[in-house]
Amino acid sequence: GQSLEQPSEVTAVEGAIVQINCTYQTSGFYGLSWYQQHDGGAPTFLSYNGLDGLEETGRFSSFLSRSDSYGYLLLQELQMKDSASYFCAVRSDDKIIFGKGTRLHILP
C-alpha cells in the first residue's frame, strides 16, 4: 500500500530549531514535497526533494534519503508565525498522497 507517516504534533520554542520527520511507503516514487497550512488557510508549497540530500530555502531545509524511505523538514530560527500544520506528500502510482500532517506549536 501507499502511506506516509509523520508525527501528529511537535512543540518547540521561539528562536529554536525543529525537525519534522516523514517516512513513506510508496511505489513509483518521484520525490517528496512539503506544504504548510495555517488554520483556515490553503496549503502552500515549501520544498521538494527529488534526489537524496539537503535542499535549503531560507530558514527552511528539507532532506531526503530514498534508501531509507525517509525525509524531514527542518525549520530554523522559529517564529510565532510558523505555528501551522506541515504536510509531506509524494506522487505514487499517479496518485498524490499526503501525510496526515504535523501540528507545530511554538512557545514564546
Place this chain on the structure above:
Amino acid sequence: KAGVTQTPRYLIKTRGQQVTLSCSPISGHRSVSWYQQTPGQGLQFLFEYFSETQRNKGNFPGRFSGRQFSNSRSEMNVSTLELGDSALYLCASSLGDRGGEKLFFGSGTQLSVL
C-alpha cells in the same frame, strides 16, 4: 498572475442532494487535482486531471466525479450527498510534470451536509 480560484467558498446542502464545485487553475497550468480535507485526516486525494484526461483517482465512491475542460478549468461533482461528505474540498493546479512537482492550492470550498 492570478492564483487558483475555487467557487463557491461555502456551501450548505442536505442529504441526497448533489453539488458541483468549480476550480480555475493558474494560467498555463494543465493539471488540476482535487482533495478532501477533514480534521485529523489530512488531505485525501480524489482525482487528478491533465489535459482533460483523468490520470488517476483516489479511494472514493463513484458518487465523486470530475472533469476538466479545454481551458484547464475543472469541476467536481458529488451526487447523493451523505453527512460524511461534509469537508473542505481543495483543488490544486500545477504544470503537471511528475518530477519537481509544485502544487498551488485554491482557498477551498467548505461543504456542509445537513
